[in-house]
Amino acid sequence: MHRFKGTFLLVKSNLRRDGLRLAIWLGGLTILSLALMSAYATMMDEEALKEIIIMRASNPAIRMLDSPSPGLSLGGFYTARSSVLMTILIIAMTIQTMNKHTRENEETGVSDLVSSTMVGRYAPLTAAIIVTLLANIFMIFATTFVLYAYDLDLLYSFYTGVSFSLMGIFMIGVMAIAVQISQTTSGASKIGWLTTLFFFTISALGNLLGDFNPETFKVASHNITFLSPFGWYQQMAVFHENNMYLIVPFLVSFVILSCIGYKLINKRDVGHGLIPDKSGRKDAHKNLLSPLGLWRNLGRKTFILWLIIIGAFGLLFGYVSDEFEEGLAEIEGLEYIFGDISSTDYFLAMIISIVVICLLFFYINSLLRLRREEVDGTIENILASGVTRSKLMAMKILDATFDLFVLIILLVVTIYIGAIGQAEVSFLTMLEAGVSNAFAIMTVGALVVFAIGLIPKLASAFAYLMMLIAIGLGPVFGPMFNIDEWFYNLSPFSHVRTPLEDFVILPYLIMSVIIIIAVTIGFNYYKKRNLELN
C-alpha cells in the first residue's frame, strides 16, 4: 500500500488549490441543465412534445446529434435533446481536471508542502481520479435535483444523472492512460478529444441508421452503437426501458482503463532509464536519410494508429451498408430525389464526409508538426545542415498529403470490402466523395501553412480556429445553429459536392486558388523569417 501513500493528502490539497475552478464548472453545468429543463418544461404540453419529437427523430441528420428518443415523456425528451451537449461538457470538465492534477502538476512542479512529504508512486494519479470522480458524482446529484425539481420521478431523475456522469467516469479511465502516454498537457487533451470524437461518430452513425417508430415515439438505433460508450448511456432509455444493466460495461471499462494507466506509470519509469531501453539501430536505414524520410519516420506511429482506426471504421460501415435501404425506406417522400444513385451510395458518401472530419484533425496536426519541431528546438539541427527551409516545408506538406490520401483510399477500400455480400456499392461514387472532401481538407491545411509562415506564434491557435469553423459551419454540424445561410460558406466542406448535386467546377477552382495563394505566401514568409527558437 505504500505506493498509494499520501493519496488522501493530495486529494485535500488538489481540492484546495483547484476548488474554485471545479466549483465554477459544476455550478455552470447545473445552471445550464436547469435552464434547458426549464425551457422544455414550460414550453411543452403533450402535443408540442409529440410534434417536436417527430420532427427531430424522423430526420436522420438531426438524429446523429441527438440521443435517440426513448419514447414520449418530458424526461425522455430532456435526455434526447440535451444529453449530447451535457455529456460533452462533462467530458470537457473531466479531461481538464484529470490533466490539471496529473500532467500539469508534473510540468509545473507543485510547490505545495504536500509534494515535499513522502508520496507514493500511485498517489498522484489516484488523487486525480478521486477528485474527478467526486466532480462527476456531484453532477449525478445535480442532474437528479434539476429533474426532480420539475416534478419528474425521483428514481428516474437519478438514473438520468447516472447515465450522464458515466460518460465522465469512462473518460477518467481514458485520461488515466492519456496522461501517461503523452509528454504534454495539450497532447493528453488531444488524445482525450480524439477518443471522444471517435466514439461519438460511432454512436451518431448508429442513430442515423436507426428506425423511428412514430407510434411509440422511440428511435431504435443500429446495434453498432453498442461499440461506443455514447451508445451505452443512450440505450439506457431512462424513463422508459431503464436498461440500467448498461452500467456494467462502463464500470468494467473504467476499471480496465485505469489499471492500464497504473501499469503505464511503472512502464514510464523505464523511459527514464531505470531499466535500459531496448536498444535500436546503430546506423540509420537509408530511407531515413532525407527530410522526407525524417518526416515519415517521426510520424510513423501516429500514422499506423490512424490506419487502424480508419480501417476499422471502413469495415464496420461497409458491413452494415445493407441496412441503409431500410433506414431510408421509412422516410416518406425521400426516394424520389435520389435519381440514378442508390440510397446505399448516398449514405456511404455521407458517412465518408463525416469520417473525413476526423481526417482534418489528422492532417492539421501533421502539418503543425513543422511548428512543433521549431518550438522544441529540434529543427535547429536540420536547418543548420544542408536543408533549405523551403525543402523542409515542402516535404512536410508532401508527407501529410500523402498520408491523407492513403487514409481516404483505405477508408473507401475497406468500406467496399466490408460491403461484400451485404450491399451493392459504387466504388467510384465513394472515391469521388473522398477526394472531393480531400480538397476541403487541403484548403484548411493551406491556411495552416500560411499561418506557420506568417504568424508562427499563433499558428496552432489559428489552426484550431480554422478547424472549428470548417467543422462547425460544415454540412454535418452547421444545421445545428440557426444562423444566416451565408456563414456556412465559410466552411470549405459546405462547397464539396454531395452525391445528389450536379458537379460544379467553380468551388474546386476557388479552393485550388486559395490553396496556391496561401501556400505560396506561407513558403515565402517561412523562408524569410527568424526561427522562433526557445
Added chain:
Amino acid sequence: MKVIEMKNVDKIYGTVQALKSLNLEVEKGEIMGFIGPNGAGKTTATRILLGLLQSDSGESKVFGLDAFENAFEIHKKVAYVPGDVTLWPNLTGGEFIDLLGSLRGGLNRDKKEYLIKLFDFDPTKRCRTYSKGNRQKVALIAALASEAELYILDEPTSGLDPLMEMNFQKCIREAKEEGKTVLLSSHILAEVEKLCDRVSIIRHGEIVETGSIDELRHLTRLSLEVIVEKDADKFSHPRIHDFNIVDNKLHFQVEGKDLNEVLSELNKYKIVSLISKPPTLEELFMHHYGDDLSA
C-alpha cells in the same frame, strides 16, 4: 582569407538589444574563442551566422557569402553544435548522427566509428534515454564526423566529464592540423586558453576585446609581490591598484603598459626580490566583467 566576417551587426528581440554593432572576424585555419557571461549574445551571434536568425542591421558573411541569403551553400561546409542540444526522442544516437551527416551532404564513416570509440558512446540507444553529457556527445560526433571546413560550436563541452573534455580538445587540435576553422563559444576559460589562437570577448552584445591570448594579457594587470630594502611605507604611485604593505613586502597590481614606469620608481627603494604572476584568463575575464559581477 576570412571565413567569418560580422560587421556592425545589431539584433533586437522586442525590447532586448541582444547584439550591439558586433564585429567578429575569423581567419581560415584559426581557432577562435568566443567568450562572455550568460546572456551576452553568443548564441544569438552563432544563430545569425547560421542563417537561423536574421540580423536587424549590419553584415554577416561566411565564406564570403551572406549568412542568411546563402545559408544553403554555406551549410554544406559548416558543422554546428547547438547550445541546447535537442534530439528526436525515438531515433537512436547512431541514426541521428547518420541523418545529420547525410543532410549535410556526407559523413566520414571511419571518422564516425573512431569518434564513437573515442567518446565511449553507445549509438544504439534511443535519444530520449541519453543523459545530458551523452546528448552533447551525439551532437559533437555528428559535427566532427562531417567533412566540414568550419565548425561552429556553441558551448560544446557543457555536460562532458573531464576525460571527455580532453578527448574533445584532442579532436579540435586534429581539426586545426587539417586546416579547419573553428568558432568555439564557451564559458570554460581554461579550455579556450588551451585551444584557441585568438579570443573575442563579448559583453552586453558588444565585442569588448579581441586578440591572441598573449595580446590580451598585455592589456591587463600583472600581480606583483616586491620586497624592498627601505622605506617601503613611503612608496606610492598613481598607476598601481589594490596596494598593501606588510613590513617591507609590497603587494599591488599594475597594468602592462605602466610596468616600466612603476618599476623605475620602485628602484629608488632598492628592490630585493620581485615575483610577478601573469594573469590567468580568469583574471582577464574579471577585469572586463568586474562591474557586472559587483553590480
